[in-house]
Amino acid sequence: MAISSEPRLGASTNGDLVNRVQQLRLDGQLGAGKNSRGGGGALLPWVLCGLLAVTWAGVGVRSYKNAGQKADDTASAPQGTAPAASSTNTPQPAGPSAVAEGELVTQLKGNVIPSLQITVSPRDVAAEITEIFFAEGKRVKRGDKIATLLDHLYVNRLNTEVASVAAAEAQVTRAQASQTSVAAKVAKAKSALAAAEARGTRATAMQERAGKDFDQARQQRASGSIALLDYQRFDADKQAADADKIAATADIEAAKREVEAAEAEVKTAVASTKAATADLGAAKARCAEAQRLVENCVVTAPIDGTILTKSADKGALVSPNSFNVAAGICLIADLSKLEVEIDVPERQITRLKSGQSCKLQADADPTREYRGVVDRVMPIADDTKNVVKVRIRAYLKKGEQQGEFLKPKMSITATVYNTPFTFDPSKDLPWGDEATRK
Structure with a gap:
């Protein structure tokens, strides 16, 4: 039974590559004398194989990086919008695309932060705390007694x-x-x-x-x-x-x-x-x-607000001028004036402007929405993440008690629209400066 010399249909590419490499052997062409002098010709196929392997590995790594970059671009697009189709024949604009009036600008995650937050500590005195008159979550008025210190000295x-x-x-x-x-x-x-x-x-x-x-x-x-x-x-x-x-x-x-x-x-x-x-x-x-x-030696509340954290207790020594002794007694914040801080990628930052309206949804209850407005773009970027921080002013609902739901450090989904924000006194709890805001 004759065996066909033609290559089989199922032969692998690696087999063809081995055959080609074998055809490149120069043993017979160069003569046995060269083999007898040291066998240098036997190393050439292995060298060629190594070069081919390095080349294919480089191609694979490059393809993997390109695929990751496309995935990042797709992920950074606003939620609810499809990524723009790429075409080799259609030229792409150098800057970010313009957003029409009323359209979605971006949707990013952020965290709630108080607009006014103060660490309460004694002023120019260092002494032992004798009494504490607060607890976490307690609301205080400006001038209320927070703590007393040992005042004998x-x-x-x-x-x-x-x-x-x-x-x-x-x-x-x-x-x-x-x-x-x-x-x-x-x-x-x-x-x-x-x-x-x-x-x-x-x-x-x-x-x-x-x-x-x-x-x-x-x-x-x-x-x-x-x-x-x-x-x-x-x-x-x-x-x-x-x-x-x-x-x-x-x-x-x-x-x-x-x-x-x-x-x-x-x-x-x-x-x-x-x-x-x-x-x-x-x-x-x-x-x-x-x-x-x-x-x-009688520490009082500097503002109207809510006690967030307790830093020291009765019997502790506090000193505002020492690095080795606790300086603060508690952290107080005005929870009626909250902001949301979001990290905006640098390539999207030009699309955000002060005064754009926002919809704010907390992860704790996404069905509970708050109105917000882009307040300011921070003047410095974060070069470790290539983002710029943006502060969004959050308006509590009319009649809602401060700290009732929204709390500092809560995770928030901020949806920014290219629509001017208008304060509604029937819905929004005022900050007090709406008349002077442009």
Whole structure:
């Protein structure tokens, strides 16, 4: 029975490849002598097989990557819309396609976050918590007591500063009394100066009169019309008047020096009064600061809101200025003003604009829908995921209590439409700034 030399119909591609490789063997063509020199020709088929295997592996990896990229593009398309058909003959636009008025822009998952969220901690005081007046989920008003701290240190400091204020006030009173006393001394010195000047004026007048009488007596003595005794009396009166004048002048100078000294003491007293007043002001400032620290030992709610988490309990040490000690007591947020944060792929970000209306559905109850509006596109992208975060303002339903259903960190499906949002006071719980929003 003859065996056909034709290849069988079911022969595999690998068999044809082996046959072709065998045909490439150069043993017979190159001669046995070459085999005997080291068998180098036997390695050539294996080298060719290796090259072919590497080539086919590269083609397979490239096909797998292309298929994954197409799957990602399909997954990023908005829900409810079919992916655009590709054609090698139809040119595609470089940017994102325009969205008509009222059409769906995108549908993405996000999370609820409070618009206003504050970590409550003591202000500038570090102490042990003595009482806690809240629990998770409790609603508080601004100014409500949250916790109290051990205030012994700050009360003692306040008492010290109160005593310092009293001492500074006494010092001011003493300085003012000294200033009054010195002012009286200045007045007395000026009075003494006035009296000395009056005596000096009188002594001057007496000196002039005695001088004239002496000159007349000297002329009369020369003519012999006056006795020697009378002449000597006029001479003695003139010398006494000259002496009185000298004494009066000395008294005036001494009185002037006393006035100057008293005025210098007044300046010193005024400066002392100012210094004492400044010390009093500083003592009062320290006392006010100590009073503030004592008051800060009572921690109050900074806003109207709901307690989300408790960070510390009674007996814990809290310090806002330490890295090794807890700083916060609790986390409080206003649950009447919630936002949804979504991650929008960069290639879709130009399709979202502030003011577009949104439909918000929580995974907890997809049948319960909320109205929302695109509030703002964050100014920085996330380069690890190639997305840009977008904040959507959520409007609670009219009459719904805050925190009743929507809660922070809930998963939300946000559907954005290319339709301008209009606030409806009959349906939406207002944020309070609708009149100023553009």
